[in-house]
Amino acid sequence: DAMVIQNPRYQVTQFGKPVTLSCSQTLNHNVMYWYQQKSSQAPKLLFHYYDKDFNNEADTPDNFQSRRPNTSFCFLDIRSPGLGDAAMYLCATSRDRATDTQYFGPGTRLTVL
């Protein structure tokens, strides 16, 4: 049974056209993370929610926003995608922050035309 679900699995958008990626979890975990991973690179943390508390990474561009309307769902909004935003976007969850392991969803592959 899927525990961390991401939709869609593949997303194609046009340069500058807003796009929203979604993540849901059935684990009732407190923490949800969004990572960006470009080809042959390490996953890069964009931000995370600890419950309703939003934590942005210092180097995450303002173009990236996130919403967590409830425990199960978290969204990544890219307001004006550029060609450099084409990547795999990974959602991960963990029960707690400091001591628990992170489990990843299948990812959404974003293509920007």
Place this chain on the structure above:
Amino acid sequence: QKEVEQNSGPLSVPEGAIASLNCTYSDRGSQSFFWYRQYSGKSPELIMFIYSNGDKEDGRFTAQLNKASQYVSLLIRDSQPSDSATYLCAVRSGSGNTGKLIFGQGTTLQVKP
């Protein structure tokens, strides 16, 4: 200096051999260490985690941690072609309480039949 360093490879081993993957980290206060496996086009999958110095074994996998030397390694015994993937080392930062994982770039392992 990168925070988490791995040799990108590819590391090529024959089927049945032992594959040895290494990782060094710069934050001496790091407490938790993780190995993820990532198949091409897929999301990272947790293989093992280790918190204490020494060895931790799980089936064909052994994680080794040496905090004094700031390195962590993963041994894969009896390597199989299905083990061919990129292996990501991740280190939980020792500062703050964010649970942030710092990933290495990954080592690509090729197991040849």
